[in-house]
Amino acid sequence: MGAKEVWLRTDTADVRPYGLTGGRTEPALPLPPGTLLTVRAEAKPFTAAGPESTTVLRLCAQGPCSVAEIVGVLRECGVPVLAVKVLLSDLIDAGILDLVAAVPGAGSDPALLRQVLNGMRNAWPDARSYVSGGGHAAA
Template identity: 40%
Template structure:
């Protein structure tokens, strides 16, 4: 005699993304459905540099920050990072990282600076003349 088991069909979307990846978390779930970094007025270019501010909470502090926010803070704790480096370090899309950085900027946890554009850097010829002048002293 065989035992009959009731087989319930799985509902669409209830499966794992693959056996090793675990459940798939959509980017809009991490950002609360937001696609823009907030009202700070700061542009988060991929080359924008993010530095940890002195008022940033510790990683194990009991705050309202999500795990993705804390991961960004931990990456910035060791050194200044670009937005592209943070996206790679957290394995998150750059758009999601921009929104999360906007949250951290509004909370005063990070500061953002932009590198000097190449057009505003001094000409190499001028720098060589300055060096030659200093050597002449």
């Protein structure tokens, strides 16, 4: 492996998000994590899609998808949160994605929140001792 291949693998991690956003660091629209997005029914053909855009369109085509879910998937590919938000904002501006109106009070059902909390406690039983132990799991 030559010096060129090493450079390509180690020094380009920050270049891809810059190219994805055109250097912009703020989305044109405010996109809180709970914002739901879906592919617009009458969306224009979108041929200039890179792998990130393709992933977003695939996720949103399955039904409404939150900004947090999309960020989570693209973070696994190394795309920073703000770059994802800029991309989503661009797709909304291009008429590809639509914001789904949030239902007032959605997510505030105490029974549902209790179920989520219990599920989290079951999944991570030592989390409480980790937090109370100053950041180290109790032995």
